[in-house]
Structures are given as structure tokens and as C-alpha cells.
Amino acid sequence: MSETNTIAPGKTGRQNDDEIDIGFLLGSLWDHKIFIAVLTLVFALAGLVYATLSTPIYQADALVQIEKKSGTIPGADMTEMLGGQEKDSETSTEIEILGSRMILGQVVDQTDLDIEIQPTTLPIIGDWLRRKGVTRPDFMEGHASVWGGETLAISELVASHESSTLKLSLESLGNGRYRLKDAQGNELGQGTVGEKLVVEEPWLELTVAELDAPAGATFTVIKKSRLAATNDLKSRLQIETQGKETGILNLTLQGPDRQELVKSLNATNQVFLSQNIARQAAEAEKSLEFLEEQVPKIREELNEAENRLNEYRLESDSIDLSAETRNALDKMVSIEASLNELELKESELARRYTENHPVYRALLEKKEQLMREKARLEERTDNLPETQQQVLRLSRNVEVNQEIYVQLRNRMQELRLVRAGTVGNVRILDDAVAQGQVAPRRNLIVAVAGVSGLLLAMVIILLRAALNRGVVSPEQLEELGLPVYATVPLSDSEKRGSGKRRSKPGGLRHDRRKKDGSAKSLLAFRNPADMSVEAIRGLRTSLHFAMMEGSSNRLVITGPSPTIGKSFLSTNLGAVCAQADQKVVVVDGDMRKGHVHEAFKQDAHGGLSEVLSGKLEFGQAVRTSEVENLSWVSRGSAPPNPSELLMQARFSEFLDYLSENFDLVIIDTPPILAVTDAAIIGKQCGTTLMVVRFGINTPKEIQIAEHRLATGGVTLKGTILNAMEKKAATSYGYYGYYYNYSYKSE
Incomplete structure (x- = not known):
């Protein structure tokens, strides 16, 4: 024998729906810690994959000194009169000159930065495979993708365009030959490595220096305008002063190609040095011309x-x-x-x-x-x-x-x-050197992605908790003026078994094994000491006194919405009452989607719908179960007009038949907010109870459901709070009364 006691609550929860309980929100985070951990891990792994597959960005740097510049006429340089102010101004001027299009444009001309070659790769992982040097597998022969070790080098590409960007496609034909196409896929011509290819429309001259790729491999060749290439170089170049009044500049250049970085940065230094010398010589030349005059x-x-x-x-x-x-x-x-x-x-x-x-x-x-x-x-x-x-x-x-x-x-x-x-007054201290990878920063990306996942999970949970208006305590139902006849916790055995067999809310499981007419799947039969069964026994006691005031021995179990455990409570309440030497029949009044028959492992046909349509006699519809004194009636085949069938006189006659032959008639009805069947059935029964699912049904839904029943002439006797769970979000307050004691036989 098992017995469960409850302790009166010390305080109620969320009495005002407009208030946000901080303790409840923090408890919700703890209750969903697995979800938070999983989402954080997923985001961190996604960040790791992104950082791994992203193209690495490298950085090269060089050091340049701007020396004090003297005038071409002795005595004309009077900067010593102004301290370091003139020197700072001179350094700032040289920085602006160094980053000007005059300098960088010459760098573009010398290093061919206006020509960009983009190999065609597989989606997502293609670049990574190519960087790792993975060679082309046999099954990818003839495919347009470019793999490790396959290269293209262009020594000359001259086009007629001035300001626009020209995009071409170069496809390898094998044996040093290639086919050139425009952006629309039109063939422009075919050429050979080392020979100049001349195209008339649009006019261009192309010389391929090297093509090491099998037939089918395709490269995208982009000829940028001089201005576009110059601006791109300018956006990647950074110039910073080293120290104060030193005149030393640190030049850094970033990009995916280390060789191009060193080449471009050295070219920038040389062009800057050459123009500085030319500028100094030009001053002397102008002064000399004046004197000669x-x-x-x-x-x-x-x-x-x-x-x-x-x-x-x-x-x-x-x-x-x-x-x-x-x-x-x-x-x-x-x-x-x-x-x-x-x-x-x-x-x-x-x-x-x-x-x-x-x-x-x-x-x-x-x-x-x-x-x-x-x-x-x-x-x-x-x-x-x-x-x-x-x-x-x-x-x-x-x-x-x-x-x-x-x-x-x-x-x-x-x-x-x-x-x-x-x-000149410019001196190159350090030539360009590629220092290493600066982006993407793997550890930072993984950390940011993980924190993003953590925050997203917390926001989702907190929003759900803040917006959740579901009933979580009996006091909330009592504030609505509805007595609570029982609080039924979520069964521990059902939670443990959910890994193997998916449970319906409230504990009724979908078990598609052989329908042998067994009632062993009922929790009251399978585990009579379960906490949920103990709570249902308490409901049995409360109903004994409640139904004494009723006009009949008929009990209607309804609810505001589906999947809240009505069938679970109906079948297990019937089993518990049958064990108390009462003759009980459980009727599946939901002729649309009822599943009481699943609890007894039998088919739904031959039930209530057949009785009401006159295809089956009353006694033939009643089936017995392995639980002594417990019988049941299935929903039958789904009819097109359930409400009309329930309003016929035959339904009243069937209820009278059941009331005469059984001590207790329990009718499981559809949700009252979905259809009117519950109100029709409740009108002919003495007692009606509403099942409320913990955390699911809101006070507003319950009020509307009660009003719907009252409109149909049904007086709601009370409620049953089903599937209650002990969580951190609630244990700090109104769950201090939760089921803390169990008294079991040895």
C-alpha cells in the first residue's frame, strides 16, 4: 500500500500575470540547462567549422623612415625654430602621399594587381580542400572544380575598358590549351600557353604563362579597372607612425596570398622612395632654372x-x-x-x-x-x-x-x-615580410559563436517563460473560483519509459504492438504505487462525496484543449474505482479522435458511433478488461456527424442503460473549446470535471471553457490539475508543497 501526502503551499505563484517573477525565470533556465548546453555546443561547432573553412587572411609589414628634409637653399630651412611641429607636419604629409592614388596606382601597374584569378571550387569545402593540397579524385575527372596543385598564371592581360571590370572564364582543354569565354558563357577564342591570344570583340590580349590543370578545370579571370584595383589596395594598406616624433612609419598589408602581400608592399616602398627622390631633385631643378635666368x-x-x-x-x-x-x-x-x-x-x-x-x-x-x-x-x-x-x-x-x-x-x-x-629623405628600414595569419581568429570565433548560442538559448527560454501564462499551481485555479479535486503529478515511470516508447501527455502511450485486449498498459495496473496513481486515488475519494450531490452516477471528464491527459485520467480513474469493488465503465465520447481503445490494446470499431447509428446493441458495445469490475466502450468508427448523433434519443437511452448496469459511468469527451460534444454529453450527466494541463492551459482558456459549458447548461463541478512537474522554476516558491513523501509497503 502506498500513500502520498501534500503540504499546504507557503505562497502562491504568479498571482498577477502582468508581473515577471525573477526566481521563476532563473529556475526556467536551470530546468532547460540541457537545451542551453546543446544549443551552445551547436553554435560553437558551427563557429569552429566556419573558422576552419574560411579563407585565411595573412599580414605583411615593412618599416620606413621619414628623415628631416632640408631646403635646397642654405638657410631657408628654419624648422628648428618650431621644434617638432614642422617635423610632425612633414611626416603627416608623407603619410598622405604614401596612401595616394599617385603612388598606389604605380604599384598596381608594376604588380598586375588589376588581374585577379579565382579558381572554381566545390561549394563550402572546395577552398579548404584546395588549400590542404587535396588532389583531384578519379571520379571528379572532367569536373569544372579546381583541386590542389592545379594552377593558372597570366603574364599579360590588356583590355580596352577603362572604368569597368571585365569578367572572363578560362577553361582548361588539356595539353596546355584553353578556351576563353565571357561572363555570359559565349566563347571568345582558344589559345595555347605561352602564346598571345587576341580577341577583337571585346578587344583584349591575353598571354597565359602557366596552366597546370586537367581538361575541364575552370578559372574565373577578372580584369579590374586601374581605379578599382587601386582602391582595393588602398583599403588593405594601413600606415601608422611608430612612437612620437620619430618619423618612422609601419606599413601593413593584408590579404589571402602571402607572396602577393610581400611583392605589393615592397613595390609600394620602392615607388614611394623613387617619387621622393624625384620630388627632391625637382626642387633643386626649379631653383637652378630660376638662378640661370x-x-x-x-x-x-x-x-x-x-x-x-x-x-x-x-x-x-x-x-x-x-x-x-x-x-x-x-x-x-x-x-x-x-x-x-x-x-x-x-x-x-x-x-x-x-x-x-x-x-x-x-x-x-x-x-x-x-x-x-x-x-x-x-x-x-x-x-x-x-x-x-x-x-x-x-x-x-x-x-x-x-x-x-x-x-x-x-x-x-x-x-x-x-x-x-x-x-631624398625616405629610407627603407625593413623590407616587407609576411608575419602570419591574422584572420579568421579561430578561438575568438568559436568563443563568440558559443556565447551567441548561449545567449540565444537563454533568450528563447526566458521569452517562453515570460510569455507563458499556463496554470502552474492549484491556487491559480482557486482564484478563478474553481475547486481543485486533485493535483496529479507527471508519472516518474512514464518519464523513464519515454526513451523507448513515446508517451502521450498525461501518461497514455502509443504502443502499436499486438492488440490482445490487455489492460496491463494502464498505469494503475502496471505500477499501482506510482505517485500519479496515488493522486488518482485521492481523486476517487473526493469524487465519492462530490457525486453524492449529483443527479446521476455519470462523470464527464473534459478539458479546454487536446493532449492534456483526459484519456489517461479517465481510464486510470476507472481502474482505481474498479479496484474499490465498484462496477465501472469508461466510455470514449470523442468519436473524432478518441484513443481510449489504445489503453486496452484493441481496435476502435464496434463502439459508441455504431451504437448511436443503430448498427450495434447496447450490450454488444460494452467490453470487459482484465481489471475486475472494469468495462469500457470504444469510440467506434469516426462518423461524419458526431454532434448530431449525441443529440439523438438513442444516446440518452444508452446512458440510462449504462447507469442501470454500472455503479460509475466515466465519459471521456472531446475538448470543449474545439467542439460542442462535451456540453451535449455533460447536459445528461450529473458531474463534470475539467482537466487542466500543468503549464499548458491558461486561465483565459479555462474561463472560456467554463463559460462554454455554462452556456450549454452544464455546471462545472471542479478541476483536476494534471501532469504537474517539480522544476527549479517553481520549487523555490509555490512548489514547496509538492509531493515530498511516499509511504510504500516493504
């Missing part, structure tokens, strides 16, 4: 000044200057030479800076100072005799022009040496 003019002015001085001396018989006049002349000549030198500097700075630049402003201030000093000297010489003043002026012009002429000649020689030996 000025030297003849200065020479002519010097000759004129000498002639005027000689003529004046002959006219005035004045040959020598006094000491005072000679001293003034030397100072004035020095000032004129300095002014002339500043003018040369100004001509160069005007090409590089604006007048507001600090270097340019410093030069102008120095020039104004010399002009003021020159003016003071001229005032002093105004007191000299007229002859001395004139000789002074003419001598000054001669000596100034002579000084300027010598300076220009010397500067021209310096510029010629600068132009011949220009090395």
Missing part, C-alpha cells in the same frame, strides 16, 4: 655699373675714396648682399609657404631690419661732398652686383651637385 641679368647690370663708374672718374678726375667713404661703402655692400640672399630665400619659401607661415614671417622681419640699417647709412653719406657721394653710389653698385654675381654662380654650382646627388 637671373645670372645674365646680374652680369649685365655689373657691366653697366662698372662703365658708369669709370666714365664718372674720367670726367671728375676723382680716383680714390676717403677712408670714411670706403668704410660706408663696405657696410652698404654687406647689407645689399644680405638683402639679395634673403630675396633668394624668399623666392623659394614663396613656393612652399604662405606669408603667414612662421618661417616666412621671420624672413620678412629680418629683411625689414636690413632695410632700416641701409636707410641709416644712406643718411650718413648725404653729408659727403657731391663728388664723393657720386663715386660712392657708383662703386656701391659695382661691388653689390659683383657680390651678387659671385653668390649666384656659387649657388648654381651647389644646386648642380644637389641635383646630381639627391637621395
Whole structure:
């Protein structure tokens, strides 16, 4: 003998459907921990597969130094006056030049980056197989896919297009021959490795340097425009400064081909170095051109000044200057030479800076100072005799022009040496080297994918828990004004057996073995000590007193929706009552989809529908079972009009027959929210109970079902909360009363 007791709950659960119980949500996560773990593992494995099959991306780097650049005219470089500001500006300028289309476009021309070859591979795993060097199997002979060791190299591809991308298909014909097609599949021509193929429309010239692939292997050849190839290179190139005010640049380039990365990055450095040298030499060339224009003019002015001085001396018989006049002349000549030198500097700075630049402003201030000093000297010489003043002026012009002429000649020689030996201010410290794979980062991808799976599983469970309005406690039913006659837990034995035999909700199993008329599949017969059976025994006791007030010995078991365990409760309640020496008959009132016959391992034909249609007598429809005092009536063959059959007088006569011959008539009816059969049957029975499935049926459904029965004239006696489970989501609160004790015979 077994007996199960319950403890009154300490508090009710989710009294307000609009409130979210944090403890319930956390418990729901724990209840579904296996689902969370499985989904997390699936996502992590998917991330691992993605990281493994993705094309690896490598990175190459190089180091370049931008040295301090001096001006082509001595003294013109005044960056030391500004500290490191000018150097930082110069480095930033060089970075922009290095990333410009002027530099990268030349790199594209030198390295053929405008030609891209894409081998045709198998879907998903084709690239991975090719990277691993897996050779073509025999059964793939003639297939368009490219396998490990099969290559194509193009030495020349010239097309007429300028801004658009040309896409071609090259198919190997074997023995070094190939067929060229356009994007639409039209054949453009056939060629041989090493020979130039000329196509007129669209015009192009193609020379294949190497083709190592069997017949059928196909490659996609893309001829990019120069601008598209340049922009692609620019998007992959990164330039960063190393340290502060060092002038050292770190160049990195990423891509799937390590050889192409090293080749492209080295070409970028060389093009940048060459243009820097050319730019420095160009500055010297411009300065030299300016000086070559000025030297003849200065020479002519010097000759004129000498002639005027000689003529004046002959006219005035004045040959020598006094000491005072000679001293003034030397100072004035020095000032004129300095002014002339500043003018040369100004001509160069005007090409590089604006007048507001600090270097340019410093030069102008120095020039104004010399002009003021020159003016003071001229005032002093105004007191000299007229002859001395004139000789002074003419001598000054001669000596100034002579000084300027010598300076220009010397500067021209310096510029010629600068132009011949220009090395630029760029120095390559480290050549390009492929450092290794930078993407995809396998560990990071697997971790992110696993966390994504974890979060997705948690979101799914939390959303289901938050949106779930199913009844999970007897108190919720009592708040609706419905007495709870029994709380039936989900059978442990049924849960253990679900791995071998799929169970219907509530414990009625689909067992398609031989239908031998056995009632051994009933839980009350198979495992009478089960907790569910003990709860049904408690229901038997409650019904004994409830049906005393009823008008008949007929009990209707209904529910709001299907698959909530009505048949399980009907059959096992019948078995439990039969074991208490009551003559019990269980009637399958669901003539559409009833399955009471499955509990007794027999067919459904020869049941209620045949009785109501007059094809079968009352006594012939009643079948006995192995359980003493327990009989049952199947649903019969599914009729087209079940509701109409139930409304006939023959159904009332059949119920009277059963009531006279049995102590208890239990009728399993269809869901009340689906059809009206339950209301029709309940109208002719004394007691009606509604089965509510734990966590499935909502309070709203129960209220509508009760209203539907009341509309049909049926008074609902109470409810049965079926298939209750003890979960972490509920054990912290309103499941403290759960079935905690079992008293079994030894």
C-alpha cells in the first residue's frame, strides 16, 4: 500500500500575470540547462567549422623612415625654430602621399594587381580542400572544380575598358590549351600557353604563362579597372607612425596570398622612395632654372655699373675714396648682399609657404631690419661732398652686383651637385615580410559563436517563460473560483519509459504492438504505487462525496484543449474505482479522435458511433478488461456527424442503460473549446470535471471553457490539475508543497 501526502503551499505563484517573477525565470533556465548546453555546443561547432573553412587572411609589414628634409637653399630651412611641429607636419604629409592614388596606382601597374584569378571550387569545402593540397579524385575527372596543385598564371592581360571590370572564364582543354569565354558563357577564342591570344570583340590580349590543370578545370579571370584595383589596395594598406616624433612609419598589408602581400608592399616602398627622390631633385631643378635666368641679368647690370663708374672718374678726375667713404661703402655692400640672399630665400619659401607661415614671417622681419640699417647709412653719406657721394653710389653698385654675381654662380654650382646627388629623405628600414595569419581568429570565433548560442538559448527560454501564462499551481485555479479535486503529478515511470516508447501527455502511450485486449498498459495496473496513481486515488475519494450531490452516477471528464491527459485520467480513474469493488465503465465520447481503445490494446470499431447509428446493441458495445469490475466502450468508427448523433434519443437511452448496469459511468469527451460534444454529453450527466494541463492551459482558456459549458447548461463541478512537474522554476516558491513523501509497503 502506498500513500502520498501534500503540504499546504507557503505562497502562491504568479498571482498577477502582468508581473515577471525573477526566481521563476532563473529556475526556467536551470530546468532547460540541457537545451542551453546543446544549443551552445551547436553554435560553437558551427563557429569552429566556419573558422576552419574560411579563407585565411595573412599580414605583411615593412618599416620606413621619414628623415628631416632640408631646403635646397642654405638657410631657408628654419624648422628648428618650431621644434617638432614642422617635423610632425612633414611626416603627416608623407603619410598622405604614401596612401595616394599617385603612388598606389604605380604599384598596381608594376604588380598586375588589376588581374585577379579565382579558381572554381566545390561549394563550402572546395577552398579548404584546395588549400590542404587535396588532389583531384578519379571520379571528379572532367569536373569544372579546381583541386590542389592545379594552377593558372597570366603574364599579360590588356583590355580596352577603362572604368569597368571585365569578367572572363578560362577553361582548361588539356595539353596546355584553353578556351576563353565571357561572363555570359559565349566563347571568345582558344589559345595555347605561352602564346598571345587576341580577341577583337571585346578587344583584349591575353598571354597565359602557366596552366597546370586537367581538361575541364575552370578559372574565373577578372580584369579590374586601374581605379578599382587601386582602391582595393588602398583599403588593405594601413600606415601608422611608430612612437612620437620619430618619423618612422609601419606599413601593413593584408590579404589571402602571402607572396602577393610581400611583392605589393615592397613595390609600394620602392615607388614611394623613387617619387621622393624625384620630388627632391625637382626642387633643386626649379631653383637652378630660376638662378640661370637671373645670372645674365646680374652680369649685365655689373657691366653697366662698372662703365658708369669709370666714365664718372674720367670726367671728375676723382680716383680714390676717403677712408670714411670706403668704410660706408663696405657696410652698404654687406647689407645689399644680405638683402639679395634673403630675396633668394624668399623666392623659394614663396613656393612652399604662405606669408603667414612662421618661417616666412621671420624672413620678412629680418629683411625689414636690413632695410632700416641701409636707410641709416644712406643718411650718413648725404653729408659727403657731391663728388664723393657720386663715386660712392657708383662703386656701391659695382661691388653689390659683383657680390651678387659671385653668390649666384656659387649657388648654381651647389644646386648642380644637389641635383646630381639627391637621395631624398625616405629610407627603407625593413623590407616587407609576411608575419602570419591574422584572420579568421579561430578561438575568438568559436568563443563568440558559443556565447551567441548561449545567449540565444537563454533568450528563447526566458521569452517562453515570460510569455507563458499556463496554470502552474492549484491556487491559480482557486482564484478563478474553481475547486481543485486533485493535483496529479507527471508519472516518474512514464518519464523513464519515454526513451523507448513515446508517451502521450498525461501518461497514455502509443504502443502499436499486438492488440490482445490487455489492460496491463494502464498505469494503475502496471505500477499501482506510482505517485500519479496515488493522486488518482485521492481523486476517487473526493469524487465519492462530490457525486453524492449529483443527479446521476455519470462523470464527464473534459478539458479546454487536446493532449492534456483526459484519456489517461479517465481510464486510470476507472481502474482505481474498479479496484474499490465498484462496477465501472469508461466510455470514449470523442468519436473524432478518441484513443481510449489504445489503453486496452484493441481496435476502435464496434463502439459508441455504431451504437448511436443503430448498427450495434447496447450490450454488444460494452467490453470487459482484465481489471475486475472494469468495462469500457470504444469510440467506434469516426462518423461524419458526431454532434448530431449525441443529440439523438438513442444516446440518452444508452446512458440510462449504462447507469442501470454500472455503479460509475466515466465519459471521456472531446475538448470543449474545439467542439460542442462535451456540453451535449455533460447536459445528461450529473458531474463534470475539467482537466487542466500543468503549464499548458491558461486561465483565459479555462474561463472560456467554463463559460462554454455554462452556456450549454452544464455546471462545472471542479478541476483536476494534471501532469504537474517539480522544476527549479517553481520549487523555490509555490512548489514547496509538492509531493515530498511516499509511504510504500516493504
